[in-house]
Amino acid sequence: MDIKQKIIQKFNAQLGSSLKNLEEIYDFHEYLKTEKDEIEKSLSMASTTAPSKVKAVVENVELISSEVEQLQENCADLNKKIEESFSENDKNIKLQETIDKIGQLDKSLSYLYFIKYIENVSDELEMSLSSDDDETMITLYTNLTNVSCQLQTSVCRHLVNYVHETLHFWHNLIKEKLSKEYNDLLKTLRWPFCGTNGTSLNTPLPEIMTRFKILTEYLFHLQLPEEMAKPVVTSALLTDFAPVSLPIVLLVRPLRQRFIYHFTGAKLTNRQDKPEWFFTQILTWIKDHVQWVQKYIQPIADSIGFEHLDIKAEFMRALVQLAVEKLHSELPIAQYDDTLFAHLVDEALGFERELRETLLYPQTQPATVFVLTQAHIFIKWINMEKKYATEKMDAILSSNTAWEKLAGPDIDDMKVTECADAFLTLLTTISDRYKHLPQPGHRLQFLELQLELIDDWRVRLLQLLHENYEDPLTSLMPHILNSLHYVATVLEEWGVTVHFLQLQFFKKQFEAVENATDRGSDVSENIGEVEGTVFDEAVALLQRLERELINEISDSVALDVKAKSRAYRTDKWFAMQSSKEVASLSVTPSGCPMFQELTTRLHVLHNALALPLFNQAWKSLAAQFDQFLFEEVVLVNRFNNGGAEQLQYDVLRNLFPLFGLYINKPESYFPLIKEACILLNILIGSAILLQEALNNNDKNTLAEVLADVGVHKMSPELAFKVIATRTDIICV
Structure with missing residues (x-):
């Protein structure tokens, strides 16, 4: 039906719907006949000549058919093997279940054996404990401890807990x-060495020390593992x-009992206004006992493999803990009384300093300072420091002897005042109080x-200057100058010490972090090389005030000297007798008051100012006086x-x-007046030639010409003016 429809469609497409097109059927018939002949010809060639496409297709189909049959056979074999494997796996699964069950039973048996082992150890421990066989008891306990340590990674939490509880039980009993027995031995040894026992530091009997050594070894081995130790603390x-x-716990126990007895409750020794009593007691106990502990306990620890323990540090730490507990209990009450609080802080810091510097308590071990750095306590502390430092500064500045010079050959040239020394002592005291703080942020505060305080001190000195403004040399100004200079000098020296260099480093670090936070950049980009010191800005302000006061004193002296110079300036220099006309030259009479005033003022300056300041002052005065004599005379x-x-005689001889x-x-500090004297006293011929040379204005030769006559500093213009003042030369 499909072929018939295709033929009908092809005829309709060729002839169309018009009857007139039927004549084309002959042409269509010829076209079909020709196509038929071509196909028959093609089939005929396939049967007689080379293999054709049809033959190739047939062979390909046969090959594929053969492969399909082979694959079917392979599939059947594979299916058979799969069925056999499934059957085998079923057997393996059953076998694995049996093996797993055996393993589980084996673990359960091991679990029970382990429990039995622990029970056996416990039984043996009980027997050795009842028979006083201490060595066996400690050996069994050590084995039990090792087992406990090995079980730390076990997932059998109930077993781990069981072992821990067993270990705790025997630990407590042993x-x-x-x-x-140890306490009895300590009493025999008259430990602790307090009160009437303080004189009993004689060498103990050998048999007692032998037993003491054995018991100490046992106690070291009796330690609970670190993961099981749960220290009892009363505060975070x-x-x-x-x-x-x-x-060490047992050695410290009688000392702890004495401490609690004396420094708690209503005892007369437990006074809030006397914290130094309990601090001193702890220090005394450490000094009295630490050498004995170091001598007898440390070797025992080393001999049994406990070299990692620092027995001296442990003994000190246990006693320091008593002081920390007491300090912590006192602070909540003392912080509401400024006097009590300040005294308590002073004693706590003194205790820390004595521990670290005298008794060599390790820096890594905690002490009293970290109690004071709790946030609320630290704020109170630093505010109290500021309050008392300000009051101390007021007392220093208002003292009747504040501006007196301290005696001593080493400080004589510096003219150190009591005020400057006391102020630096105040700063040193503050440094000593905070230098043991572990946190850089606290030290920076x-x-x-x-x-x-340094800036406040500088401002107060300025106020004192304004209140006592009179003749600078007879006022407080020289004393204040000396104080400023000495303090600035000492601060410069402090700035390069390790303590303050570390603070400078930490300060730059904090600033870099703040800048990086503000900019949102990496901190490492803001950290450069640390330069300068923490006191640079403070010293710069002190030195600026120092320079201002030096200039003021120099100007005041210069004015006083100039005030005595009127007669000298207006003397008849044009009509004086030469050296040939007088027996000998002497100072100009009109200059005596001026030179006398200068002598007096220099002497007063030298006695009043520190040597470095005096050197600055006379140099300034010399420069002013040189300029004055040159311009005004x-x-x-x-x-x-x-x-x-x-004039030359006055200058050179006076x-x-x-x-x-x-x-x-x-x-060398009077170049103008010195060279003016040279120009005024050279021979007239040389003076005339020099004047002519200066008139020629040849800049290349003027310097050489002036140098020939000994003039090196003065300009050609000034030299010409000086020569023009000679009466023996007519002005050109």
Whole structure:
């Protein structure tokens, strides 16, 4: 039907619906006939010539058919093997179930054997405990401890708990037995060495020490594993105290009982206003006992493989814990009384300092300082430091002897005042109080307090200057100057010490973190090389005030000297006798008051100021006086030969020797007046030639010409003016 429909469709497509197109059927017939012949020809060639497409297709179909048959056979074989494997697996599963059950039973049996082993050890421990066989008892206990340690990773939590509970049970029993005997031995040894026992530090009997050594070894071995040790603490602060060895616990126990007896309750020795009593007691006990502990206990620990234990540190830590507990209980009450609080802090810091520096208590071990650095206590502490430091500063500055010079050959040149020394002592005391703080942030807060006090001290000195403003040399100014200079010098020295260099490093670190946080950048990008010191800004302010006061004193002295110079400045320099006309030259009479005033003022300055300050002052004064003599005497007067010789005599024989008392080669500080004297006293011929050379204004040769006559500092213009003041030369 399909073929018929296809033929009909093909005819309709070729002839169409019009009858006129029927004539084309002949052409269509010829087309079909030709197509038929081509197909027959093709089939005929396939049967007579080379293999055709039909033959290839047939062969391909046969090959595929063969492969399909082979695959069917393989599939059947595989199916058979799968069925056999399933059958085998079923047997294996049953076998595995049996094996698993055997394993489980074996583990259960091991579990029971393990429990039995623990029970057997317990039975043996009971027997050795009842028969006083301490050595066997400790050996069994050690084995039990090793088992407990090995079980830490086990998932059998009930078994682990059982072993732990068993270990705790025997630990308590054995500890009770050995502790009683140990305490009896300690009494025989007259431990602790307090009161009437304090004189009994003689060498104990050998048999007693032998038993003591054995018991101490047993007690070391009796330690619970670290993971099982649960120290009893009464405060979160005490969690920093690691548990101590059992022998140390027993050694400290009688001391703890005495401490509790004397420093709790209504005892007369338990006074809030006398915290030094309990601190001193702890220090005394450490000093009296630590050498004995080091000598007799440490070797025992080392001999049984406990070299990692520092017995001296443990003994000290156990006693320090008593002080920390007491301090912690006192602070909540004392913090509401400023006097009690300040005294308690002082004693706690003194206790810490004595521990660290004298008794060499390790820095890694906790002490009293970390109690004081609790947030609310630390805020109170630093506020109290500021309050008392301010009050102390007021007392220092208002003292009647504040500005007196301290005696001593080492500080004589510095003219150290009592005020400066007391202020630095105040700063040193604060440093000593906070330098043991473990946290850099806490130390930096105290450093900021010190910097604030330094600036406050500087401002107060300024106020004192304004209140006592009179003649600088007779006022407080020299004393204040000396104080400023000494404090600035000491601060510079402090800045390069290890303590303050560390604080500078931490300060830069904190600033870098803040900058990085503000910018949202990496902290490492903001940390550069640490330069300078923590006191740089404070010292710069002190030195700036120092320079201002030095200038003020120098200006005041210069004004006083200049006030006595009017007659000298207006003297008849143009009509003085030369050295040939007088027997000998002497100082100009009109200059005596000026030179006398200068001498007096230099002497007062030297006695009043520290040597470095005096050196600054006389140099400033020399520069001013050099300029003054040159401008007010040389340039405004006319000089004949006698006047020039007289001026040179005054300068060389009076002015320079005055300053020569304090410095070598004073002439180097008076370049203008020195060279002016040279120009006024050179021979007239040389002076005329020099004037002509200066008139030529040849800049390349002027310096050489002036150097030839000994003028090196003065400019050609000034040299020309000086020569023009000579009366023997007509102005060109």
